[in-house]
Amino acid sequence: MSVERRAFLTDSVGVAATAGLPTAMRPLPQMSRTGAIGTAHIQELRAGLRSLYELDNAYGGGDVRSLAVRHLRRIRRVINNSNYPDTIGRQLRLLSGEAAEHCAWLFYDADDQEAARSYWGDALTTASMLGDASLETLVFAALSLQASHAGQPRDGLDYARAARERASRFDSPRLQSLLATREARALSLMPDAKAAQSKLSEAMRLAERTDRRSPDWTAFHGAAEISFAQGLAYAESGHHSAAVSFLKAALAQQNQRVYGRNKALYRLTLARSLVAAGQADEGAAHAVESLDYLSEVESGRVTRRIKQVAGLLRGCGASGSKETAQHLLEHTGAKGC
Numbered sequence: 001m002s003v004e005r006r007a008f009l010t011d012s013v014g015v016a017a018t019a020g021l022p023t024a025m026r027p028l029p030q031m032s033r034t035g036a037i038g039t040a041h042i043q044e045l046r047a048g049l050r051s052l053y054e055l056d057n058a059y060g061g062g063d064v065r066s067l068a069v070r071h072l073r074r075i076r077r078v079i080n081n082s083n084y085p086d087t088i089g090r091q092l093r094l095l096s097g098e099a100a101e102h103c104a105w106l107f108y109d110a111d112d113q114e115a116a117r118s119y120w121g122d123a124l125t126t127a128s129m130l131g132d133a134s135l136e137t138l139v140f141a142a143l144s145l146q147a148s149h150a151g152q153p154r155d156g157l158d159y160a161r162a163a164r165e166r167a168s169r170f171d172s173p174r175l176q177s178l179l180a181t182r183e184a185r186a187l188s189l190m191p192d193a194k195a196a197q198s199k200l201s202e203a204m205r206l207a208e209r210t211d212r213r214s215p216d217w218t219a220f221h222g223a224a225e226i227s228f229a230q231g232l233a234y235a236e237s238g239h240h241s242a243a244v245s246f247l248k249a250a251l252a253q254q255n256q257r258v259y260g261r262n263k264a265l266y267r268l269t270l271a272r273s274l275v276a277a278g279q280a281d282e283g284a285a286h287a288v289e290s291l292d293y294l295s296e297v298e299s300g301r302v303t304r305r306i307k308q309v310a311g312l313l314r315g316c317g318a319s320g321s322k323e324t325a326q327h328l329l330e331h332t333g334a335k336g337c
Contacts, residue, residue, distance in 0.1 A: 037084040042091050045075055049099055056102070057259040061109030062298030068106050072099040090130065097126030097135050101142065108146055109261075111300025116146060137166040137175070138217060144182040148189055149301075156186035174214040177206035178221040181229045188233035196233050200226060220262075224253035228266060231273065240277035247273055260293035261302060267293075268305040275312040284313055284324040291331055303332050 048071050055064045075096045084092065104119035120139055127135035140163035147156035160182040167175050184199035203226050231246035247270040254266065267290040274283030287309045294302065306328050313325035 037078055037082045037088055037092070039088070041078070042088065042095065045071075045078070045092075045095055049095070049102065052102060056106055056109070057261075058296070060261050060297040060299035060302070061106035062300065065103065065106035065110055068099065068103045072096065072103055075099055093126055094130055094132060094135065097123045097130070097132070100126065101135065101139055104139075105142060108142070108149075109299050109301055111304060113146065113150060117143075120146070133166045133169055134215060137163050137170075137179075138215070140166065141179055141182055144186065148182075148185045151189070153186040153189035156189070157183060160186060170213065170215075172211055172214040172218070173206040173209035174211040174218050174221055177203045177226070178218050180206060181221075181226060184229055184233065188236050191237060193233070193237055200230050200233065203229070222253070222255075224250045224255070224266075227253055228269070231269070235269075235273050235276070240273040243273040244270065244277055244279075260295075261297045261299050264290040264293040264297070264302050265299075265305060268302065268309055271309045272305070272312060275309065275316065280313060280316045280321050283309070284321055287313070287328055288324060291328070294331070306332050 052064060052068050052071060055067070075092065079089070079092050079096060100119045101123035104116045104123060107113075107119060108116035120143055123135065124139045124143075126132075127139060140159045144156045144159035144163060147153070147159055160179055163182070164176065164179045167179060180199045180203035184196045184203065187193075187196035187199060204223075207222060207226060227246045227250035231243045231250060234240070234243035234246060247266070251266050251270060254263065267286050271283040271287040271290065274280070274286065287306070290306075310325040310328040313321040313328070316322075
């Protein structure tokens with residue numbers, strides 16, 4: 001066995017063993033006599049990426065990002081140190097772009113925005129080089145989310161519109177609905193409440209259409225996400241009582257298969273609006289309940305939201321609210337005042 005082949009196999013099994021996912025632990029197929037990478041190797045590298053998606057959903061971005069970076073490095077090493085035909089080369093480069101995009105998402109979830117932006121830049125460069133509109137759409141959609149998260153809504157709107165332009169060649173109402181919610185999020189932060197509401201109405205109409213061609217990464221999007229976006233829009237404009245009704249609807253509409261991180265994030269966002277609307281007791285109860293979903297999840301975004309809710313509860317003055325705030329902060333490892 002060549003040194004290159006041994007490193008290739010050892011790295012792949014090492015990641016799989018750390019992940020604990022049987023589907024990714026199968027030995028890589030043997031190389032051809034010429035030492036060339038083939039379709040079977042592509043399939044195994046893609047299986048590793050799918051395993052990382054599953055780990056992210058289950059455990060959040062904090063713990064998984066180092067594995068994802070190792071997987072991306074492995075793909076890049078294969079690209080630069082192996083033999084393969086042009087058709088395989090294109091697949092390897094596309095896979096590297098998808099892996100870079102997933103690294104970006106994991107760093108975004110861990111709240112390391114500088115690293116996330118760097119990896120999304122890498123993914124966008126690859127997508128542009130290959131002329132792959134699907135990956136370009138995914139990256140622009142993600143950059144829109146990040147820009148809005150960072151308080152740069154004008155950039156968020158531009159990125160969302162760039163994503164919709166790339167997505168126009170795909171017949172996918174769900175994808176268009178998702179991108180409309182990204183536009184709405186940016187518009188609500190600008191703030192342009194009227195335009196944001198119009199985009200959310202468009203998103204709901206699109207989501208109600210039959211869609212058999214949506215990309216796999218849009219599977220999470222539906223009524224719950226749109227209600228959540230509507231709740232966020234009201235919260236951003238200071239209408240917390242209106243936000244509460246939509247955020248409660250989003251919780252009720254969540255698929256039971258939704259992973260802990262998203263359940264916690266939804267519930268904490270509801271708690272934040274409840275406290276801001278003067279319903280501190282109910283908000284505190286939802287915040288505490290959110291912790292039940294976080295025993296094995298490490299997410300910087302969720303930690304930030306917990307601290308926001310704790311800060312609001314400490315400002316309420318009631319001793320029960322302060323005790324709940326302290327409990328929330330202890331979960332994050334922070335100290336209360």
